[in-house]
Amino acid sequence: MKNKLFISCEEAAHRIDKAQYGEASFFEKLSYKIHNVYCKLCHGYAVKNKKLTQLFKSANLYSLTAQQKAKMKEQLADTASNS
Amino acid sequence: MEPLKHKIDTTQWVDRYADYLFNYAITRVNDSYTAEELVQETFVSGLKAMKNFKGEATERTWLISILKRKIIDQYRKTNSKKGQAEVRMDFSSASDQEGDWLEEKIEDRNSLNAESNFENKELGLAIEICLEQLPVKQAEIFKKKTILEQETETICKEHGITASNLWVIIHRARVQLMQCLNDDWFKN
Structure with missing residues (x-):
């Protein structure tokens, strides 16, 4: 099942997503590329994806960690209960 | 007394707006610790001034306006410590400046990038606005994976989900972000 060369669009999309995070194996990449040769929709999805x-990389975004957010929530709750 | 027309749910503030405000602040103060403090102060001030929120703007716009004030105050505070508005750092001694130096004749790479920096700032905020529209949990998982670059396994454990659940969430988030972000961003 896993090593099928011809895959569904759903499976292709899943592998395309994984590839964006560097988590797709060689075979997974190969299989979605073969799929994209005959599936225009998935090809479009791969390009946009x-x-x-790239947009995320160039935007240089930051995100607060869960701990930082928990700390903020705590302080906010404290302020709310004191006022 | 007339009841408050615009009910604000402050418990959602951190999840919904913290990252947006943090990105806004960090591009202006260039220090993550200061940016975090400013966001925290913004929330506290917002909470205290909640009665004044008329609902004319969105909560985010209102919070940003508070944050802007905080950033200005921050600049004032640091500048008053220095005792002057601008400090120029000069690492080279006077003797280095003598003669003609080739380095002075080439273009400053940073000034070339000024426009693209500005574009990136805009892009960052556009992405944050789109992320805000995702369901809270979906956005949280997506940010952990994409921005904080955490391992799949770590996120799965933390949220008690399977890897395939995670990929479904990531897929949905990505599709929604593609739809939300203006087509202009996808042109080369």
């Missing part, structure tokens, strides 16, 4: 990753 790649661009999205």
Whole structure:
């Protein structure tokens, strides 16, 4: 099942996503590329998906960690209860 | 007394707006610790001034306006410590400046990037606005995976989900972000 060369669109999309995070194996990449040769929709998705990753990289976004957010929530709750 | 027309749910503030405000602040103060403090102060001030929120703007716009004030105050505070508005750092001694130096004749790479920096700032905020529209849990998992670059396994454990659940969430988030972000961003 896992090593099928011809895959469904759903499976292709899943592998395309994984590839964006560097978590797709060689075979997974190969199989979605074969799929994209005959599936225009998935090919379009792959192109856009790649661009999205690039956009995220160039935006240089930051995100607060769960701990930092928990600390903020705590302080906010404290302020709310004191006022 | 007339009841408050615009009910604000402050418990959602951190999840919904913290990252947006943090990105806004960090591009202006260039220090993550200061940016975090400013966001925290913004929330506290917002909480205290909640009565004044008329609902004319969105909560995010209102919070940003508070944050802007905080950033200005921050600049004032650091500048008053220095005792002057601008400090120029000069690492080279006067003797280095003598003669003609080739380095002075080439373009400053940083000034070339000024425009693209500005674009990136805009892009960052556009992405944050789109992320805000995702369901809270979906956005949280997506950010952990994409921005904080955490391992799949770590996120799965933390949220008690399977790897395939995670990939479904990531896929949905990515599709929604593609739809939300203006097509202009996807042109080369």
